[in-house]
Amino acid sequence: MGIENRKSLDILFKPRNVVIYKASEKIDYFLAGYKEQNYNINKLYLVNSEKEEIFGLKCVKSIEDVPENVIDLLILSIGRNKVIQELKKLLFKKKINTIHIFTAGMGESDEKGKGIESELLEILNDKNLNTRVIGPNCMGVYCPEGHLAYEPAFPTEPGNISFVFQSGDLHSQTIRIGARRYDLKYSKGASIGNCLDLQISDFLQYYNEDSATDIIGVYFEGFSRHHPDEGRKLFQTLKTMDKPVLFINGGNTKRAQKAILSHTGSISSNQRIWGAIVKQTPIIDVPTSMDDMIDYLYLFSTYINRFKKNRNKLSEVVYPKGKNVLLILWSGGFGIIDTNMLTKLGLKVPYFDGPILKKLREIYPIKIGSLAN
Template sequence: MTAVSAAVPALDYIFHPRSIAIAGVSAKETPGFGGGGFVQSLQDIGFRGPIYLIHPTAPAIRGIKCYASLADVPDDVDYVISSVPARLVPQLLEDCIKKNVRVLHLFTAGFTETGDAERAKMEQTVVARAREAGIRLIGPNCMGLYVPAARLAMMQEQIPEAGPVGMVSQSGMNAGEFVRYAIPRGVRCSKVISFGNGADLKAADFFDYFADDAETEIIVAYLEGIQDGPRLARAVRKAGAAKPVVILKSGRTEAGTRAASSHTASLAGSLQIFDALCRQAGAIRVESLEELVDTAVAFQFVKRLAGPNIVVVGGGGGASVLAADDLDAAGLKLPALLPETQEALAKVTAEAGTSIRNPIDTTSLWLEGGFEATLRPCVEASNADVVLMHTAFGSGISSRFGDARSRTAQQVEIMKKLQEESGKPIVVAIRSSTQADGFTQTLEFQELCWRAGIATFPSIARAGVALANLLRWQAMHD
């Protein structure tokens, strides 16, 4: 990867507002959706600056004083969130111009995405007027920004802990879902952008920004359409030359293309052409939101693989057989264990009902002293590039061997030690539980793992695909 510029990217100011005004907040006290939702989200994450609410009649909402118009706010405002109806946006924009606002986030929908020519014309007029006045628009029809370090949130329960993953998304829901799925697995974000129709600031602008942003080490994206194809191609190539880029592209089918057009007025474009762009840019295209999260986990925690050879260890013969198929299908290799590895495993593995071939099917992981005695030979094997340990909670083998919580804490410490000593990644696949306590234990174990720097996945198959994506990216950049 090339070095990232130390200069502050030109768009950096939009991610660090000093004050925010929200126009179109309901007088009802419930957070709800839209303006009230943004108020709640900003309060929950602890936005440090003043929040001004614009409402024609309410004196205060959620303990915050209201103003009849943006012009009535006595202080400077540099960022405005619009939740007013589309017909009121032109006047709100004029108020923003008079107030020297720098950024207008249009949560407001009802523009080009409706397919109505007059509404599309109104969107174009708003963009032209904003550009003339030097105001940047995010949207319309979007959730805007989640910036943990700046205490900006687009949805409730978004945490202030920042990390290396930046996201560009045309969909607010998919941006929110990415964050919701990623946080329990340890992925932390630098900035997440939902830009909707992209009438002014488009995907290309944000790829350009992330390429130069020192806080972003990994870029993920959800795109529905191609806006200004040549410029987007240049921006993705620039970002791909600087850091990992992983893209989920919708509109891959005729039905998806229609849905993209009605959602954000997007023209999906040829998937073949988009794949060619990804190859040229050294970017990875994935097939689902789950794969996008899994691949982000691999880049943040695994970081790099020396090769495709994987050793799998866990309990359950059927799971082991399926693991071999799933991992081979993903493009990984399951080498035969070396004689010295098998010899070490034989000392701690019972003969009946187990296997010390690869995948390794054993109960020794749950015996006193057995976890390290089983895992260490796998990690130290010269023909292993990564070790995958699979497990489950609430039923099965792990439930038969004493206190699961104290045992798993010890297991995580051992995995952390072995990973640090060997420099070889250990990843964990935690099969889902159907029991409440098992589900709770899964979440607890998952957190212990990622806090120890160990990547976790919800299945062996998903781990395999994510690791293969990491290898594919390495092959394009080495």
């Protein structure tokens, strides 16, 4: 990952200041989440020209009243018809490092929404800006170390699991239920919606280099219509991942692919392409179930935490380099069940024949059981 991209994501997850533009009571969960995570309230600015305060926090009338020369994270919470006008004004008046466009009703809704997204991208492509964006149509970021959360129920203690999801509610539910069911702890999370600018591949590259992340969970719906090269970029990124990537592909059926168009407006990949990606990259293909994702996270988290505890002489966790798995079991039934499970996960269980099988029979001459499978 390039230095500038890494710096932008560092700022996104650990902003020195946050501005919520057009703040209102409707997003009280953001304020409650920031308070619960103990974010520095003196660096949280609410811009609303009609309110004196919201839930005990004072508001400023305009962006000019924010006493910061550089805004690290701006959360844009306005109706879609005003997004273009307001964004231009904000970028003209302040240097903004990262923007979370909370606004929905964009490319996932209709042709007008698609047009608004295209205009937004044109503005952001100005090379002099160097402003990175998540969204639109997303919940935003979560980072206990950065004291950020868009919900008060998220754990405050940091862990080693990081997420990038194209569904805000699924992201929230996975975090909450995983914490409640298995006491899972998290490093970072991003609900990124329609992927106007920052893509899933950007977050994967960042997490792969992030020392606080050991396990990565992904919920993928498809590629942004604005970034036709993202498929190739994601494939190349997945091939080089050093950490476990637990991946849910939401577009498993034609009917689901239609639903995706009205959810995040993404272009989903067909199953044949997805099957090739699973075979050629080290990702773990998780069934399309939140419960399965949480169980997988618990399994990997437990293993890695035990490994670190018992192998503290190692500076880092060492992961398997390939997908080949050898099973040594007494029971043929368990061997079949385990083979099914491992194969569905994208791992390879060898079938022995020829010279290898002959050599194994010399080592293990007992006639009980089978050495072939």
